[in-house]
Amino acid sequence: MGAGTEPDGSSRSDEEWERFLRESVAGTADAPKEPSARAREVAKRLRAEPDRGSEGWRSYTPARPKRRTGWYVVGLLVSLALLAVAFAPGRVVDLFADDGSDSAPLAAETARPAQAPPAEAAQRPTRDKPFRGSPAANWASGAAGITVPKAGAVGWMSAAEVERALARSRDFLVASGLDRGVLRGERPEKAIALINPHQKDVQELLKTAFRTPSEKHDPLLLFSRFQPSRTQLVGDIVKTRGRLTYREGERGALQVTADVTFVYPVTPAVASDSDEIVRTIVRRELVLSWDDPDNVITEPGTASIVSYKYDMTNGGCGAPTGYFTPPFGTDRRADKAGTEVDPYDRSTPVGRGKSSGDKCGRATRS
Template identity: 35%
Template sequence: MWHMTTAPPPPREEDDEPSDLPDTVWEEFARDTAAKIRSDAPKEPSARARMVTERLRREDADAQERARAAKPRGRRQKRQEPEGWRTGPAWREMQRGERGPWRDRIRTPAIVAAVAVLALIAVNPSGARSLVLGHGHSSGSDETSSTGTPLPPETATPTAAPTVAAEPDAPTPSHPFAGSPALQWADGAAGIVLPHPAPAGDLTAKQVAAVLRTTKAFLVATNLDPEELRGGYPTAALRLTDPVNGVRAMMTADLRSPSAKADPTVWFTRYNPAHFRLVGSVVKVRGRMTFARADHGAVRVRTDYSYVYAFTQAGDPHGTVARLIVRRELDTQWYPHSDPGKVQIVAQGAEFGGSGCGFVDGYLHPYFGGTPGAAPTGPATDPYDRTKSLAKAGSCGTVSRT
């Protein structure tokens, strides 16, 4: 059966027929349409926008990478940071509370050695110097080893003389106390240690403290003051001496006209710088100071100190070193009405080791052998033996060591 369809009518040309809309409406429609097209069109991003976008993209990628790295893969993964900052080996060991065994073996002994060296230098600089340079095996005493370790202050009469090394070191200008027990002694005024003051006699503890300080000042002025040692006039020592018993007048007379019977070295340690030169500035000192009640409410202070000096001859400052050992005992006394700033000498004694004999010029003369003056004679004594009181005055004796 045939089916017949009706053909559609031909399209109508819109432009052929006039529009019923006014021109102003069409113009407004065209403008709106163009604006809409421009707003909907894709825009090229600015440079700043591109930078921000790229940074965000990288941060997102880094976050994803860290998340993947944080996932467990058999063993826990360590956080990665630049080596040598917080994640260097030492920092990681500290974080874990661990230390490499080889570090422990090296670090701990090094710290202990450093502390020991610093303590030795602070207490005895010359002893530390000798120990470091290989001069620490000189003779010691029954109170110490032979390594140059400083001795504690002397508080009582020693029970034995310092021992003698089989092969003691020879003194040199660089190490003037090598081979001597004085190597372990204190330097200068540090060797004069004051006892703890306490009331004694009719004096209070404060007054006793004052007289102890005056006593030390007198010992320094007569045995350690550089100008006085070089033969200068001992003004400070004379100023500290109480004139009440005539001792200061005797000192002044001995200085003015020295002789065999009026020898100022009985009171002062002095040498002639035209003939000798003191090596360095260190004088070694060892001894003790005590005090006790005396008659009539007084306080008596007793001192017993040995001083060791090292010399070269004035024309040979880098040559042979000779040591001079001076031991002095001194008793001073104070009454409640006494001037605590002046010493009143009531007894004294002196002994010299390593000094030439027969001089009456008011100076001590370190003995170098073959130098002018009489050589020491008589039985040999040990000038370092402090176990006995000073011997009575006699001939100029020899010494077993200096």
Template identity: 35%
Template sequence: MSDQRGNRDAGDGRDRMDGQAGAGSGGADPNDPFAGYVFDEDFVRGATTTEGSARARMLARKWANEPPQHTPWRADGPSRPPRRRRWRTVLVTVAVLALVAFAAAPDRVFGWFGTSNTAASDDPMVQPPVSGVATSVPSAGDRRAIDPDLPTRKNPFAGSPALNYADNEAGLTLPEVKTVPGYSAAEVTEALDLTRRLLIAGNLDRDVLAGGRPAGYLALLDPADGEVARIEEALRTNRWEPDNPVSWVTRFDPKEIEPVGRVVKVNGITSYDVDGEGTLTVHADYSFVYPVAKAGSGADATVTRSVVRRVLETKVYRGPRYQATVRGRIALGSVGFDAANSSCTRLDGFVRPEFPEDSTEPTGAPKTVDPYDRSKPIEDGVPGECQRVSRV
């Protein structure tokens, strides 16, 4: 794995038409940095930055000297602007945090990290800065004390802040819908719903989690989106490079791993805005906590967890300036992920949790990071550096 990082345009052929500069729809002043935004009182009071969702890392060893060449996609009609993927291009690799082991031996919990030295927080409501017209997070309800005991099949979230996260789809709450320049409330509602369904199909579908084909995920993507072909090829090869299926969806190898129970804990935030090109953009940043055990293990088997954080942007393009997104579908903008507790040495198309007896120690003096710390966005780091985590 490379220690280098790189960024490049996705290059799927959706180039800006006739060299014209993009502008917001609805007559917005292109020089106004806040054009296209509608801020409610809660957002204004709680916002600390207007920086977009997180940047991310990617593995770019092959691209350092041999930048990948794309095959342009041709459409009948106006093309779309280039995707501004600062933290995901062809490879969504970002910070692959692969932890190895569990809290039974915190000094032996390690992983592939390239990010986050922020202070740990047990508060599930702590969120990264986001931009958009509105945000929403699931209510914790009656807060419960974090159980210091180790996880079991009966209580798989013991000792984890995820104990206070919402269950499954209930954690994917959506913000209040408002009209934005160029888009009706109904169009905003559809974009939010499609993004939520995409997160469910890629991170909560039981068949997909068991290594199955993410048919529901693919069915939600705009056929004109070049990502569909990339995902299909990544699923076919099931390799880490050049494209890794886990970049888009969460998958475990069913021959080695089985879920514990039917609950995945979910915590995160969604927002939306109209970007400088006049395109409706939905920003989503969610953490999914998966309790797992070894496949075929008994009732007293060791239980551990994997924590996958996904950050993505989806887009709805409008004609006639750009080729419009197909109704009922969504286009992918930027995508990033962190996967906590996935082997430092077995890199392929699965999240590969490790257990205390299987742990692999990194060399040197690795930093300690906390996969539950959501106070900062995913940042640039050094993919390929195996680091210690404080908990999973």
């Protein structure tokens, strides 16, 4: 009979053999005097087995599931974000929207665009980033935004003389629309010095406009000016976009046409710590004639003004004062008059100025 086998042929379980052997070791009266080979093997194994305490052999205690604290944190953050959007949507957009300041600048404008620039994300301008939320954020600054074409001989001028006249035409735009002193209300002496002194109607305009501005004699027809006691420029940068073109004019003259948009960020001067910033946007079309002195009375280095007109938004619509008067505070909210106009749309001709009436446009975007 094999070890661990009952007389009737059935096998004993391991648990029974272990109980039997423990009793044998403990000296139970009815324990066998000489255990079988299987009993000796199991007894040896039991002695070598380490003490498991109260834990059962082959028992398994499952690990506690980890608390899902991450989901609770995510849920809390989402709830806070939704509350922020509900109570201050504009500020939330400011935090996450790209302001375009790091985007590549636009290529120079060499022809009239076919359409207006695309809409920008709604963002509030700041003193550090006064062009946020505006197409002008990617425009060039100052004179760099005014494209000057390659010069060629025209009429009475050689290519070199045309190149010089084009440079002086841009100088006039800089002196009339970018000079810091002129923007602060000073008389534009450098720009005036480039105008033919023998052109009587323009000289009359210049004589009267700064003393007693009116619809007919308004310095804003040619120059950009802000009253320093009321309006303060933000930063040192004015964004520009536009170009010069030229052709042969009357009596062999060089006729230069400028079409340039200027974007001026300003804030109230009476509240130097104000965070309110308005962008006054002025698009000018100016035609200059560099005349042959053999045909027209002129002075060297000066041009006659053939025509001038401009579109303006956020610059005031009241009686002429000789200065742009951007609407601030309650004036801005109440300024609902005028035809809606996109001041960044350069795909259509300039419509305001000497020959286009005196209606004031209301900007669809700033």
